[in-house]
Amino acid sequence: MKDLLSKVLDLQPLWTSKNDKNMQDRGVIVRRGLPDILRDHAPALADALGTSLGNLGIEGRDGTGLKTEIPWFRVFGREESPSATTGWYVVYLFSASGRHVYLSLNQGTTIWTGGDFKARRPEDLRARAGWALPLLADKMASRSDLLTTIHLDATTSLGRGYGPGNVVAIEYDRDHLPDQESLLADLLFMTGLLGALYSHERLSPHIPGDPAPEVLEAEQSAAAIAGRRTPASARKRRSGQGFLLTAAERKAIELHSVRMATEHFKAQGWSVKDVGTKESFDLLLSRGEERCRAEVKGTTSAGTDVILTRAEVEKQRGYYPHNALVVVHSIKLDRTGPEPATSGGVLHCTSPWAIEEQDLTVISYAYRTQVGIKPSDEATGRHRLQGNVPLQRK
Structure with missing residues (x-):
């Protein structure tokens, strides 16, 4: 040798x-x-x-x-x-x-x-x-x-x-x-x-230098839905991508971040109601005559990127300036037990929350094809790109 x-x-x-x-x-x-x-x-x-x-x-x-x-x-x-x-x-x-x-x-x-x-x-x-x-x-x-x-x-x-x-x-x-x-x-x-x-x-739920698991999952899901074929080398990969989160892990992180956000707002004198299962935002805040609608995102990453749906973006733009984005980042996720356990995390709150176009990255598109379009419509070029699943960069 x-x-x-x-x-x-x-x-x-x-x-x-x-x-x-x-x-x-x-x-x-x-x-x-x-x-x-x-x-x-x-x-x-x-x-x-x-x-x-x-x-x-x-x-x-x-x-x-x-x-x-x-x-x-x-x-x-x-x-x-x-x-x-x-x-x-x-x-x-x-x-x-x-x-x-x-x-x-x-x-x-x-x-x-x-x-x-x-x-x-x-x-x-x-x-x-x-x-x-x-x-x-x-x-x-x-x-x-x-x-x-x-x-x-x-x-x-x-x-x-x-x-x-x-x-x-x-x-x-x-x-x-x-x-x-x-x-x-x-x-x-x-x-x-x-x-x-x-x-x-x-x-490890996240390795510094890797994309946030939520972002990576959204990108891969969008590619799968669009029918993108995966190379053999990528199909073999289980690790090195930070391992995507399971449903139980995502739920544990979500509940952890909502708890921290609730405590944060209550300490500021707000009455807090969890409406995440019914509304396009997570927390409805009340303080006298004031109302604020807060979106909460939790992540094991450094929190530089979070995923927003198009509905979340449109609604929050309408709620501005009576709105807030809470990012609970660097959450610790313990995968060693029978159920995932969360702890820690750093809370960052932006309020009022103005969503600027330069902070959004489109992950996928819904494209209106010419299939089924009448010849008269085709002549006018009635097909367009529609943004879907934008990515919020903070």
Whole structure:
């Protein structure tokens, strides 16, 4: 393994996007030679990951067609990370200069929204890495050689994209590569961290840097209703998307946020009536002759986005300025018991609440087709787009 790593590092300064002899040699090592060595240790890797042999994935890539500046090979859970662009994995990354190779706990740079794979912003990747790091602190305490920053000397945007996604890494210098036994021991350690991260991910209702679960669910539901086909890699995904909420979890979050909003308004001297099952808003507030209609949204995310129906938007615009939006964000959701349990949360109230067009993002459309339209109507162009399920950005 040491010899093959050395050969790839020797070829890195000769990188070209063309598939010349040097890049062909590099590709054979990255795609076949190094992964084959890891496959010889598949049972130990699967055990470290806490998964079955069938779910253990090992693969290497150096670019399809054009050769990439930073080749890699990785260990991953097939269910958790069916593509290198999604989910968490352990990956070897070769610096463009050929000076270093990193063994990195890293992540994919896209998320499936239901209609397409959306690129994650560098700041979102860093936020996700920041979420993961303290969860693994106990397991990393015995190591003093772990790095949270990697330097791949990349000149391409693709090559530079690996840096923000790094959680923790081990750096190997070209002139001081360890022997195979040490390399495999490091790999098993890092694979153990990956397995622990998968476990934390399954229990997390929201990971910083991810879209709010409610927003992601709305996008995916809209895409499903519109008949959008889902790629195989997205169909396989169970985690890494923050796990969509169950009906019981959504209800628990809703009741928790309404309770907090009720307490908030009562402390201000309002009489509060819960009308959420009958009206297009949640709370009717009364204080002397004053009336206010409040919409309440609860979320496990940071609360930067909430979902509104078209009816909610239209009604609240009519109620202005005697209206309010209450967002209870950062609610803690405990999934470990037989029933979901909620706690905490930060309440933010906007009143009066003016809904501006620039704060709304349309997730889907209802489109009036020409099916069944009379020829005379067709000549006048009687078909149009109608916005549906807008997204409120605060």
